[in-house]
Amino acid sequence: MWQDKWLPIVLITLLGLLQYRLWFGKNSIPDYLSREQEVKTQAQQNANLAQRNALLNADITDLKVGLEAIEERARNELGLIKQGETFYRILPPETK
Template identity: 75%
Template sequence: MKWISLVLITLLCLLQYRLWFGKNSIPDYWQMQQETQQMREQNANLAQRNSLLKADIEDLKIGMDAIEERARNELGMIKEGETFYRILPPEQQP
C-alpha cells in the first residue's frame, strides 16, 4: 500500500511539473492569450485604416473636390487667379 501511494504522489508531481513548466504549459497559454489580444487590436486598427482608404477611394471616384483637395495639400497646386500665401512659424531663438 505504501508503494502505491508513493507512485501516485510521484505521478501527480510529474503531471504538475508538466502543467506548469512543460511544453504547452499554463504560462505558454497565458502568453498565447496576450499575443492573440495584440493581434486582435492590430487587426482592428488595420480594418479601420482600410475603411478610411475605401472611403477615400470612393470619394476620389465620385467627385472632383477630393482630387482638388489632394492636389492642393500634397502637390501645392493652386487655381488660376488665386494667390498663394505661406505663413512660416517664427524662428526659435536659443
C-alpha cells in the first residue's frame, strides 16, 4: 500500500519546497520585483545625469568657441559693466 503512494508524496513535497523557494527564498519573485524597481530608479537617475552632462558639454563648447558666452557669464555672475554702459538696478516693491 505505501509502495503505491510514496512517489506522489515525494513529488508533492518537492513541489512544496520549490514553491517556498520561489516565493520566500533567495532570488525569489519579491526580490526580482524590488530589483526591477531599483533598475527603473537608476535608469531615471542616469537619464537626468545624461541631460545635465549634455548641458555642461554645450556650456563648455560655448566657452571654447566665443567670447559672448564668457561675457554673458561675467555679467550674470560677476556683475560686469562695460565702459560707457549705464547700470540700472530694479528692486521689487517692499511688502508690509
